[in-house]
Amino acid sequence: MIRLLLPLLLWVPAPAWACPSCFDPKDSRQSDFLWSTIGMSLLPLTMMAGIIGWFWWSLRRAPIENSAGAASAGASANV
Amino acid sequence: MDSALPGLRPTRSRVLIESEVVAMVIFVFTEVMLFAGFLSAYTIIGSGAPVWPPVGEPELPVGPTAVASLALILSGGAVMMSGRGATTRWLGVALGLAGVFVVWQVVEAVRLVQAGLTMVSSAHGGFFYTIVGAHAIHALVAMIVLSGCLWRQTRGGLSPGLFKAVRIFWYFVVGLWPVLYAAVYL
Numbered sequence: 145m146i147r148l149l150l151p152l153l154l155w156v157p158a159p160a161w162a163c164p165s166c167f168d169p170k171d172s173r174q175s176d177f178l179w180s181t182i183g184m185s186l187l188p189l190t191m192m193a194g195i196i197g198w199f200w201w202s203l204r205r206a207p208i209e210n211s212a213g214a215a216s217a218g219a220s221a222n223v
Numbered sequence: 224m225d226s227a228l229p230g231l232r233p234t235r236s237r238v239l240i241e242s243e244v245v246a247m248v249i250f251v252f253t254e255v256m257l258f259a260g261f262l263s264a265y266t267i268i269g270s271g272a273p274v275w276p277p278v279g280e281p282e283l284p285v286g287p288t289a290v291a292s293l294a295l296i297l298s299g300g301a302v303m304m305s306g307r308g309a310t311t312r313w314l315g316v317a318l319g320l321a322g323v324f325v326v327w328q329v330v331e332a333v334r335l336v337q338a339g340l341t342m343v344s345s346a347h348g349g350f351f352y353t354i355v356g357a358h359a360i361h362a363l364v365a366m367i368v369l370s371g372c373l374w375r376q377t378r379g380g381l382s383p384g385l386f387k388a389v390r391i392f393w394y395f396v397v398g399l400w401p402v403l404y405a406a407v408y409l
Contacts, residue, residue, distance in 0.1 A: 175272040180263040187259055191252050202239045 238317070241384030244391065252394045258399060261357070262406050265350045276347040281338035283351075285408050292319045292404055295362070299397030302369070302390050307408055310381070314373040317393070322364050328359045330379035350406060358396070358403055365389075365396050 256366075269275040298320035305313035332352070340348045368389050375381040 157295055173267050173271040176267050184256075184263055185258055188252075188256060191255060195248060195252070199240070206237070206239050 243384040245390035247388035247391045251391060261354045270344050277345050280345060280347060281335055281340050283408050288408060291324045292400060295324040295400055296398055303364060303392045306390055314369060318366060318369055318371050321362060325359060325361060325362050354403055354407055358400060361396050365393050
């Protein structure tokens, strides 16, 4: 049954537009829904890039201690 | 960790980013997504309504809330200053300013409920109290944590990592509010 229904659903995508948020694909919500979806998709990626960039910047700023004095510094990296 | 190369001493480095700070950054990450979801739903529902906010609902106090917002932003500056010295004094100032903001939010909510804007009066009312209320709860929790920092500071037991993490949370609360204010009030 699913083998018959799935190609049919893919062939006729219009019902998929009737999502619970849009209600009607032709109304003014569609563009807001689209931009909201784009924003919500890009936001976590932007934040992840920011956090990774911050870690990278912190690592670049940190002096690499590879001397005798470093051994007595007493602190170890946890990040 | 011992080096495999002869002649090299064990490699150690100082703490680059405290664990508390990393944990707080991840937490703030999730909080940003929470409020982004609120704003997304608010925008979509609002754009579908013929008139938004609905006719007949009490007007939101745009001007007085702007003054309260200024107090919140100044508290962010005070928290920033507390990280540079005179921690006890600046934390006290920040808590006072944050208190002005939170008290105003409560007073405003009571007045709006009395005027007829409730969680169930309309979708606008529901969104208003969800978004503004969630932010006010965050501000209140942050104030409690800042008070804990102040108490620890007076006893000399405030760790730098914890204090930095709390400051990040407060910056999030302060930085988020102008976005919410612009979306909900303007």
